[in-house]
Amino acid sequence: MNGLDATAPEEARRDRKRRRTRDALIDAALELFEAKGYEHTAVHEITDAVDVAERTFFRYFASKEDVALHFVRREIDDFTTALAARPQQECAGVAVRRAFRTSLERLLADSYEINGEPRSLVVVRLIDSTPALLAASLRYTHENSDQAVRVLADREGVDPETDRRPWLLITIYAAVLVLVHREWRVVGRADTDELVGVFDAYADEIGPTVSGDWSTTPQATKRSEAHGLHGAARASRDPDPPTR
Amino acid sequence: MNGLDATAPEEARRDRKRRRTRDALIDAALELFEAKGYEHTAVHEITDAVDVAERTFFRYFASKEDVALHFVRREIDDFTTALAARPQQECAGVAVRRAFRTSLERLLADSYEINGEPRSLVVVRLIDSTPALLAASLRYTHENSDQAVRVLADREGVDPETDRRPWLLITIYAAVLVLVHREWRVVGRADTDELVGVFDAYADEIGPTVSGDWSTTPQATKRSEAHGLHGAARASRDPDPPTR
DNA sequence: TGCATTTAGTCATACTCTGTCATTATACTG
DNA sequence: CAGTATAATGACAGAGTATGACTAAATGCA
Numbered sequence: 001m002n003g004l005d006a007t008a009p010e011e012a013r014r015d016r017k018r019r020r021t022r023d024a025l026i027d028a029a030l031e032l033f034e035a036k037g038y039e040h041t042a043v044h045e046i047t048d049a050v051d052v053a054e055r056t057f058f059r060y061f062a063s064k065e066d067v068a069l070h071f072v073r074r075e076i077d078d079f080t081t082a083l084a085a086r087p088q089q090e091c092a093g094v095a096v097r098r099a100f101r102t103s104l105e106r107l108l109a110d111s112y113e114i115n116g117e118p119r120s121l122v123v124v125r126l127i128d129s130t131p132a133l134l135a136a137s138l139r140y141t142h143e144n145s146d147q148a149v150r151v152l153a154d155r156e157g158v159d160p161e162t163d164r165r166p167w168l169l170i171t172i173y174a175a176v177l178v179l180v181h182r183e184w185r186v187v188g189r190a191d192t193d194e195l196v197g198v199f200d201a202y203a204d205e206i207g208p209t210v211s212g213d214w215s216t217t218p219q220a221t222k223r224s225e226a227h228g229l230h231g232a233a234r235a236s237r238d239p240d241p242p243t244r
Numbered sequence: 245m246n247g248l249d250a251t252a253p254e255e256a257r258r259d260r261k262r263r264r265t266r267d268a269l270i271d272a273a274l275e276l277f278e279a280k281g282y283e284h285t286a287v288h289e290i291t292d293a294v295d296v297a298e299r300t301f302f303r304y305f306a307s308k309e310d311v312a313l314h315f316v317r318r319e320i321d322d323f324t325t326a327l328a329a330r331p332q333q334e335c336a337g338v339a340v341r342r343a344f345r346t347s348l349e350r351l352l353a354d355s356y357e358i359n360g361e362p363r364s365l366v367v368v369r370l371i372d373s374t375p376a377l378l379a380a381s382l383r384y385t386h387e388n389s390d391q392a393v394r395v396l397a398d399r400e401g402v403d404p405e406t407d408r409r410p411w412l413l414i415t416i417y418a419a420v421l422v423l424v425h426r427e428w429r430v431v432g433r434a435d436t437d438e439l440v441g442v443f444d445a446y447a448d449e450i451g452p453t454v455s456g457d458w459s460t461t462p463q464a465t466k467r468s469e470a471h472g473l474h475g476a477a478r479a480s481r482d483p484d485p486p487t488r
Numbered sequence: 489t490g491c492a493t494t495t496a497g498t499c500a501t502a503c504t505c506t507g508t509c510a511t512t513a514t515a516c517t518g
Numbered sequence: 519c520a521g522t523a524t525a526a527t528g529a530c531a532g533a534g535t536a537t538g539a540c541t542a543a544a545t546g547c548a
Contacts, residue, residue: 202412
């Protein structure tokens with residue numbers, strides 16, 4: 001774009017300053033949210049704590065939700081990165097499962113604390129217990145699954161427009177992650193082994209069907225030949241017997 | 245609560261009036277949303293169309309989102325009802341699958357039209373294309389899965405506090421429904437056969453693993469002896485080999 | 489008819505978020 | 519060093535959603 005000679009260090013300095021402001025806003029916001037609750041914290045209270053104008057907050061974050069979703073975003077980005085980095089020989093199901101586990105582990109590895117509690121736990125609890133944040137986080141996950149689906153489809157050499165399997169696989173594991181967060185909140189600790197265990201328990205439950213190797217086996221089709229899944233819609237079509 | 249003798253007709257009349265106002269607000273809202281988009285429709289425009297005060301709107305609906313989510317709520321309630329009505333001898337997976345299909349069919353059966361298009365399609369498209377509504381609808385689904393889980397767990401005689409299978413099953417099918425809505429929007433029609441076919445295709449893909457018959461297996465839960473669930477759980481806890 | 493309860497309307501207000509313009513800090517140029 | 523461009527911030531105004539408090543009217547009941 002531009003020369004990285006003389007101007008670069010200065011730009012870096014400005015970046016650092018921006019980052020400081022940004023981090024300060026995040027920290028102040030989380031502490032206030034934790035102390036008073038998300039809904040009962042006004043944006044001007046956050047900006048007062050950092051001593052910037054309220055308008056500045058909205059220059060750093062698109063919304064009040066946005067600042068709390070910072071970590072959700074990171075977790076999802078981590079997942080996509082991890083998925084792209086899985087070795088090619090792994091079949092889709094295993095790669096997705098391992099990538100999700102990696103992102104969960106990375107989230108748990110965050111060692112910062114807020115009021116003596118791991119920040120990850122504080123954030124998960126905050127999101128889970130605040131309707132507006134829960135909604136925003138589910139939406140964010142949903143919207144970004146497209147990207148993960150593309151990565152997965154690329155990797156497996158299938159077309160996400162016509163093949164439903166990548167959508168299903170990503171969606172299922174995203175849902176599992178929500179369930180893990182739920183249990184995490186109940187557990188009330190950020191014990192990596194324990195929570196990865198919970199994740200594995202769910203993943204084991206899903207079993208081999210969805211996780212099968214797409215490239216070779218017509219796995220999805222235990223009861224017919226159609227593996228293209230478009231055709232797979234057909235035969236199953238079990239007529240719904242009357243409810244009673 | 246009270247006598248249903250003399251007062252009943254009056255109460256009924258008041259109820260009808262309330263319902264008329266409410267329905268008028270919903271209709272006006274959907275038409276405006278469809279015409280100008282959700283975000284570009286102000287609440288006072290809706291209330292102007294029905295000729296009530298803006299404040300009145302918020303007496304009928306908790307929020308602007310709420311009025312658009314009316315149909316999502318109905319779909320979810322339909323599901324829970326349908327699940328409770330499934331015959332006992334069906335195994336969990338089949339019952340859940342059929343109940344979801346029933347609620348989908350019922351949604352599709354809505355024959356009202358808005359601007360010559362089926363209302364169900366209009367609403368699905370509206371929700372899917374409006375971030376705020378998408379978020380709210382995902383949240384609503386999430387929050388109400390608790391109830392469905394309880395119904396399912398009751399039915400199967402398992403404890404939802406310790407058994408993860410009902411959570412997983414409900415969550416997976418809820419996610420599938422979102423995927424169906426997605427394709428529905430792409431299809432651009434409200435063709436029952438076609439969309440039920442899409443649902444079945446996803447459901448077939450999930451296969452028997454999660455849908456297994458629980459009645460024979462003891463409640464799994466503690467991963468100590470992760471026996472059960474279909475033996476698929478086998479050698480869980482696979483150590484994650486290095487990414488590269 | 490008189491009294492209580494419920495429902496709707498009015499007014500006031502808090503909060504989120506956006507647009508705009510002035511002000512300051514910082515970087516580059518001669 | 520002065521002068522200028524650019525980016526960041528502040529200050530202010532305003533729209534829109536949502537809530538609380540109070541008032542007026544309708545309704546149910548004595």
